[in-house]
Amino acid sequence: MPExxxxxxxxxxxxxxxxxxxxxxxxxxxxxxxxxxxxHCQTIYATREVxxxxxxxxxxxxxxxxxxxxxxxVRTLYFDQEASAGEAFLNDYGEGRADILKVSSQQKRYLRxxxxxxxxxxxxxxxxxxFSALSNVxxxxxxxxxxxxxxxxxxxxxxxxxxTIEDYRRKDAPENFSGGMQQRVQIAKALSNNPPVLFLxxxxxxxxxxxxxxxxxxxxxxxxxLGISMVIVSHDLGVIRMLADRTLVMLDGRVIETGLTxxxxxxxQHPYTQKLVQSLx
Amino acid sequence: MKNxxxxxxxxEGSKKEIRRATLxxxxxxxxxxxxxxxxxxxxxxxxxxxxxxxxxxxxxxDVIKVIDQxxxxxxxxxxxxxxxxKTTGVDSTIDTGKATVxxxxxxxxEEPLREEQIIVLQVPMPEPLRFVESSEYKTKRxxxxxxxxxxxxxxxxxxxxxxxxxxxxxxxVYVHDRYVMSPSPIPKYDNPRLDHSEGIQxxxxxxxxxxxAIPPYTKVVSLAFDDYPFEVENQEGRVCxxxxxxxxxxxxxxxxxxxxxxxxxxDSSYCLKRLNQGGGDNA
Amino acid sequence: xxxxxxxxxxxxxxxxxxxxxxxxxxxxxxxxxxxxESGLQGLIDQVMSEASLYDEAxxxxxIKQAQGNPEEVVFLLRAFRxxxxxxxxxxxxxxxxxxxxxxxxASFKDIPGGQILGASPDYSHRLIDFDLKREEADPFIPKxxxxxxxxxxxxxxxxxxxxxxxxxxxxxRREGLMATYEADETEPEDVTKEALKFPSKRSQxxxxxxxxxxxxxxxxxxxxxxxxxSVHPTVGELRVGELPITIDPPFxxxxxxxxxxxxxxxxxxxxxxxxxRAVKTPSGDYEEELDLGYGICYGQNETKAIAMSILDRCxxxxxxxxxxxxEFVLYHVDSVEATGFISHLKLPHYVTFxxxxxxxxxxxxxxxxx
Numbered sequence: 001m002p003e004x005x006x007x008x009x010x011x012x013x014x015x016x017x018x019x020x021x022x023x024x025x026x027x028x029x030x031x032x033x034x035x036x037x038x039x040h041c042q043t044i045y046a047t048r049e050v051x052x053x054x055x056x057x058x059x060x061x062x063x064x065x066x067x068x069x070x071x072x073x074v075r076t077l078y079f080d081q082e083a084s085a086g087e088a089f090l091n092d093y094g095e096g097r098a099d100i101l102k103v104s105s106q107q108k109r110y111l112r113x114x115x116x117x118x119x120x121x122x123x124x125x126x127x128x129x130x131f132s133a134l135s136n137v138x139x140x141x142x143x144x145x146x147x148x149x150x151x152x153x154x155x156x157x158x159x160x161x162x163x164t165i166e167d168y169r170r171k172d173a174p175e176n177f178s179g180g181m182q183q184r185v186q187i188a189k190a191l192s193n194n195p196p197v198l199f200l201x202x203x204x205x206x207x208x209x210x211x212x213x214x215x216x217x218x219x220x221x222x223x224x225x226l227g228i229s230m231v232i233v234s235h236d237l238g239v240i241r242m243l244a245d246r247t248l249v250m251l252d253g254r255v256i257e258t259g260l261t262x263x264x265x266x267x268x269q270h271p272y273t274q275k276l277v278q279s280l281x
Numbered sequence: 282m283k284n285x286x287x288x289x290x291x292x293e294g295s296k297k298e299i300r301r302a303t304l305x306x307x308x309x310x311x312x313x314x315x316x317x318x319x320x321x322x323x324x325x326x327x328x329x330x331x332x333x334x335x336x337x338x339x340x341x342x343d344v345i346k347v348i349d350q351x352x353x354x355x356x357x358x359x360x361x362x363x364x365x366x367k368t369t370g371v372d373s374t375i376d377t378g379k380a381t382v383x384x385x386x387x388x389x390x391e392e393p394l395r396e397e398q399i400i401v402l403q404v405p406m407p408e409p410l411r412f413v414e415s416s417e418y419k420t421k422r423x424x425x426x427x428x429x430x431x432x433x434x435x436x437x438x439x440x441x442x443x444x445x446x447x448x449x450x451x452x453x454v455y456v457h458d459r460y461v462m463s464p465s466p467i468p469k470y471d472n473p474r475l476d477h478s479e480g481i482q483x484x485x486x487x488x489x490x491x492x493x494a495i496p497p498y499t500k501v502v503s504l505a506f507d508d509y510p511f512e513v514e515n516q517e518g519r520v521c522x523x524x525x526x527x528x529x530x531x532x533x534x535x536x537x538x539x540x541x542x543x544x545x546x547x548d549s550s551y552c553l554k555r556l557n558q559g560g561g562d563n564a
Numbered sequence: 565x566x567x568x569x570x571x572x573x574x575x576x577x578x579x580x581x582x583x584x585x586x587x588x589x590x591x592x593x594x595x596x597x598x599x600x601e602s603g604l605q606g607l608i609d610q611v612m613s614e615a616s617l618y619d620e621a622x623x624x625x626x627i628k629q630a631q632g633n634p635e636e637v638v639f640l641l642r643a644f645r646x647x648x649x650x651x652x653x654x655x656x657x658x659x660x661x662x663x664x665x666x667x668x669x670a671s672f673k674d675i676p677g678g679q680i681l682g683a684s685p686d687y688s689h690r691l692i693d694f695d696l697k698r699e700e701a702d703p704f705i706p707k708x709x710x711x712x713x714x715x716x717x718x719x720x721x722x723x724x725x726x727x728x729x730x731x732x733x734x735x736x737r738r739e740g741l742m743a744t745y746e747a748d749e750t751e752p753e754d755v756t757k758e759a760l761k762f763p764s765k766r767s768q769x770x771x772x773x774x775x776x777x778x779x780x781x782x783x784x785x786x787x788x789x790x791x792x793x794s795v796h797p798t799v800g801e802l803r804v805g806e807l808p809i810t811i812d813p814p815f816x817x818x819x820x821x822x823x824x825x826x827x828x829x830x831x832x833x834x835x836x837x838x839x840x841r842a843v844k845t846p847s848g849d850y851e852e853e854l855d856l857g858y859g860i861c862y863g864q865n866e867t868k869a870i871a872m873s874i875l876d877r878c879x880x881x882x883x884x885x886x887x888x889x890x891e892f893v894l895y896h897v898d899s900v901e902a903t904g905f906i907s908h909l910k911l912p913h914y915v916t917f918x919x920x921x922x923x924x925x926x927x928x929x930x931x932x933x934x
Binding site: 287292293298317324351354356358359363375387416443444449451466467491531533550 | 914
């Protein structure tokens with residue numbers, strides 16, 4: 001297992017994503033909210049002032065029920081959605097001092113192409129279904145300025161080896177693949193530029209149990225071999241237990257508990273976490 | 282209800298608007314400038330974009346040449362030329378060297394353009410990213426961000442599938458290291474002519490309502506990978522059966538009786554010029 | 565002797581045009597534009613609407629020239645329209661000023677003023693009337709019919725004055741059932757003078773739809789109604805009638821209704837569809853509200869106007885179906901654009917084809933990656 005260092009690769013501060021303008025009432029007094037929803041102005045606070053650090057080489061788990069804001073959190077950090085407030089810093093970008101949420105759309109593309117990876121629950125979001133698996137993996141390399149077909153193809157083959165896509169299927173389009181295979185191609189694609197930070201959003205949800213286990217093993221293996229820092233989002237505490245070193249528990253857009261995964265499993269503090277852990281046992 | 286049309290068909294207000302778009306296009310090489318394309322007496326898709334550009338900039342002293350598929354005598358070229366002449370009274374020529382404005386579909390003439398010349402190319406599909414992104418709203422943003430991996434990916438996928446950078450005409454180009462542009466469906470053979478051309482190259486897409494341009498002496502590079510360089514159509518070993526030219530784009534013809542394949546310059550007026558200058562076996 | 569260019573193309577075009585003229589004339593009779601104006605009102609209405617040029621005499625001439633082929637007629641009119649400078653802009657036309665000849669509501673049995681069926685084939689049986697042949701033999705048949713009809717009107721004291729009525733929608737609005745909007749007084753963007761950009765404005769959408777090809781607008785409106793869209797309309801009011809057009813006096817500072825010149829009137833079909841829509845209330849519940857879909861076009865083109873009202877609403881609301889995708893709808897309903905691009909496939913493509921051929925040959929020769 002690679003050493004988890006004290007070096008922070010990603011720092012997130014007070015990240016908020018809201019749908020709606022907010023009003024006098026909910027801005028001044030969050031108590032009026034029903035869960036994360038303002039009954040006066042219909043604003044939904046998907047994430048509320050979420051802060052965390054991601055250390056080099058670690059897997060950070062984010063667990064919570066659907067609607068808790070965990071997917072919104074990673075999608076905001078991958079710029080699929082625009083953050084409403086807050087800051088985020090990448091150690092490998094602008095000497096760790098540039099707020100990546102506020103840079104231009106060109107710079108955001110750069111960050112996505114060079115420094116971040118994302119695996120979505122729905123492979124349709126992450127893959128071009130009609131392009132070959134090889135092209136899909138190469139897409140990020142191309143976006144990052146790759147202009148040598150041989151080099152890019154080699155890299156794509158290497159990664160498809162890692163995720164065990166058979167040679168003879170690699171020129172086929174993922175639309176003809178099974179769900180588990182599509183997910184593996186997505187992982188290969190996300191890894192193509194060797195990103196320092198990888199986001200995984202409910203990657204095993206919807207897969208058969210045996211396929212789930214394969215994909216989880218694969219993620220574990222990649223983390224071990226490549227030492228990529230990962231943020232893995234799941235509603236399934238089992239997945240988090242298997243993968244994450246540290247865990248954030250989210251509820252109604254807020255982080256309600258954070259700590260080492262083992263610690264949270266053994267001694268959950270918040271009533272919601274307690275319920276969650278109980279259901280796992 | 283006889284109606285005397287204005288010089289060059291349009292009212293002056295319309296011409297000014299098209300010229301403004303054209304000037305903007307020249308100022309931002311390779312950028313597609315939207316314009317309020319007018320309906321023309323010829324059909325959308327038959328060269329209305331080129332025709333609007335031509336009519337907006339033509340003047341009494343101009344000499345026009347119109348070609349389609351490389352030839353002045355193609356019916357559509359004749360029809361467009363007739364319309365331009367009918368509404369302006371300007372002279373026409375088939376000699377590329379003598380024309381001040383050349384309107385063309387699918388070809389750039391063999392004879393290189395000079396500084397004072399303008400070529401207007403008719404464009405059916407101006408958007409090089411349309412095959413990877415069907416929404417105009419999104420492609421406009423991709424251009425803004427200089428995000429062209431979609432165009433590269435299409436080429437890459439072809440190499441994966443066919444082992445070669447296949448694809449026919451309209452091979453995309455980088456203009457002035459900034460915008461990726463569709464050169465209209467000219468054969469790849471003509472792509473190198475776009476680079477550092479002495480003449481102004483204007484592109485008009487009537488139905489899609491876009492005008493774009495390559496000003497003189499602009500760097501234009503065809504998209505290609507380091508290890509899969511850009512290749513033009515194979516013209517090797519071909520000789521024009523009329524004028525004997527070897528370094529041109531050819532039409533492929535078949536002898537009706539012997540079924541033997543033979544070749545002829547696609548640019549018919551260039552061929553004619555060579556013949557009259559004494560080139561060619563039959564001269 | 566010098567080589568000269570072959571003049572095949574020029575000659576071919578000349579002969580083809582002669583042939584076209586021959587086809588128009590060969591049966592020995594031509595149709596008078598007056599006959600078109602009095603007998604082909606339906607076609608005139610359709611082409612004026614698609615051409616977005618209101619001129620019945622010009623439309624009739626174009627119909628004659630294009631031998632009645634609507635796509636060609638619209639093409640001629642649009643090309644002519646391109647050459648017309650814009651000298652004046654009319655004052656805003658208020659559609660409740662319409663002098664009605666027909667007005668129906670599908671949503672209410674009784675509307676103040678009543679339903680006015682007017683002239684409509686809706687309740688005719690579509691049986692071919694072989695008797696019409698007889699009126700050609702005896703011109704007194706139609707004359708006799710007309711005389712009898714006019715007498716009947718006179719005896720029943722049915723006044724032929726144009727009728728003005730408030731709109732059905734206004735009753736619903738007063739009751740607070742309709743979504744209400746502030747009148748939007750911003751200058752509409754003229755799609756013929758400025759290129760369409762996305763996201764589009766409603767003024768642009770309405771212009772493109774009203775200029776749309778009747779069949780295309782109908783087909784997409786139908787698709788939405790049938791299942792590829794989430795809009796389920798009721799025709800609140802369909803009106804056919806004349807709208808007065810006025811302009812402010814040119815070269816004068818004085819403007820306003822009093823000073824305006826009346827320059828003529830246009831006959832239009834206007835449809836206001838009522839479309840229910842779920843809206844979130846401040847308490848977070850949903851309640852149903854009625855919203856409006858608007859359709860209007862030159863002449864009596866009722867199906868098109870209704871379809872337009874559906875598409876107007878579709879484009880106001882997000883939805884998965886293509887009828888809610890503004891680029892999909894707005895880029896594909898124009899007659900001149902669609903027919904032009906489809907027909908351009910008739911043009912020679914041998915240079916591009918040669919290029920494709922070269923590419924196919926290269927792959928056939930083999931050469932796999934790696």
